[in-house]
Amino acid sequence: MSYTITLTINRVPRTLELDDPRITLLDLLRERLDLPGTKKGCDRGQCGACTILLDGRRVNACLALALSHDGAEILTIEGLAEGEALHPMQQAFIAHDAFQCGFCTPGQIMSAIGLVGEGQTGADPERVREGMSGNLCRCGAYRGITEAVVEAARAMAADGQGRAA
């Protein structure tokens, strides 16, 4: 049996035929839609590498059944830049050297944008660290990550961009 769902992915509405009910949003993005920016670290909710924005909220794509999210809007790392202009969070990650190998980075950036939208931490590094604890970095770039998120949170607040992602 096959299933038809619609998803808006990085602002583009798409109608998708799924021949298998088991597919997660992560596998859908990576294996079928040629959007491999979202990473698969653990596939079990334990690392945050697969973080995307689902209807504006950060979630783990590895534990989201695609069929269950029929009608949703998805934003991935590929949808952040506008042409050559990087999102402020991307810029801040570069400015603060907030990565080494880069594997966790798309998940970190999507999570950080979700965090700013949630509006619970402000630019308090203590709260930012806790709010980002769902994203592991094996290279240990945490210090730069916290600095980048704090700076971008300030910039986005000043810009009124907090909720818009």
Next chain:
Amino acid sequence: MNRFEYVRPRSVAEAVAAGAVPGSAYLAAGTNLLDLMKIGVARPGRLVDLNHLPGLDGIEHQADGAVRIGAQVRNADLAHDPGFRRRFPAVAEALLSGASAQLRNAATVGGNLLQRTRCAWFQDTASACNRRDPGSGCDARGGENRLHAVLGWSEHCIATHPSDFCVPLAALDAVVEVEGPTGRREIALRDFHLLPGTTPERESVLAPGELVVALRLPAEAAGFAAHARYAKLRERTSYAFAVVSAAAALRIVDGRIVAARLALGGVAAKPWRAEEAEAALAGAAPEAAAFRRAAEAALAAARPSGDNAFKIELARRIAVRALTLAAAGTPERLPALPASPFAPLSGGRHV
């Protein structure tokens, strides 16, 4: 993961009818169910998706002061609901101490209640596990079991219930509203999860097909709002399950405790309400000596189920810590690291 049939009911009645078909499982966010399906521990023949059902995602503050929370309300939305957080701060703190922000954005009230144990042997299909495969034995008993139960366990199963959320719910007399093939019923949260006894495969009192539709906290529970905390000890700073935890709630009048509530997490197959401890606190001054006596009473029946004798003293200490924090008063704003005994209230740093 096994293949399954996918069903998307349009009403609670349709969901319950679909859920009553043998082999069915309800799918909420899937953060526990899909995980267990990936490793072959859960193998439902069909998934009944609760995500498009109307009427399960509201937080209603009722006229009599109770709050009714739909089963599909997301953990983060409940924790951040201003009215809820103000009236039931220990519940919000417990929610925010669990998992990660991403998981809390997805995870539901119903799914949190019904999440399965994190026992490693339960998760390994090559191991003997009475809970997963009744009668097969329990490999945790002779294995790595330092995080297993110290209260209410049996020789058939020594697993713990992993939820943080359920701990203050047990302390505050939450009620679970259930709809099933034979109609509606209500179950006190304290009676909802089952101790293993000889049938560890029976984890809750839900009958096949029964659906949790809502959770209710009585008005009385809000009477503890000024002195209510959750404390949780983890093996790393954040994004980890509790080794032990405690929810404490006090009503203090003229320097005396007039009512006390205490429940422990990470110690048993259910959230553990400690009524003996509550009795020991009634009428006492909110001071260290009384808290220590209460903790002794709470753990009086505890015994190690393996290499975990240390958890008994740790549970006493987390109980004392939660009571001490509660007595000091609920903070205006939750600490940066909710529920952590290492969290500074403001301005400080943790590593």
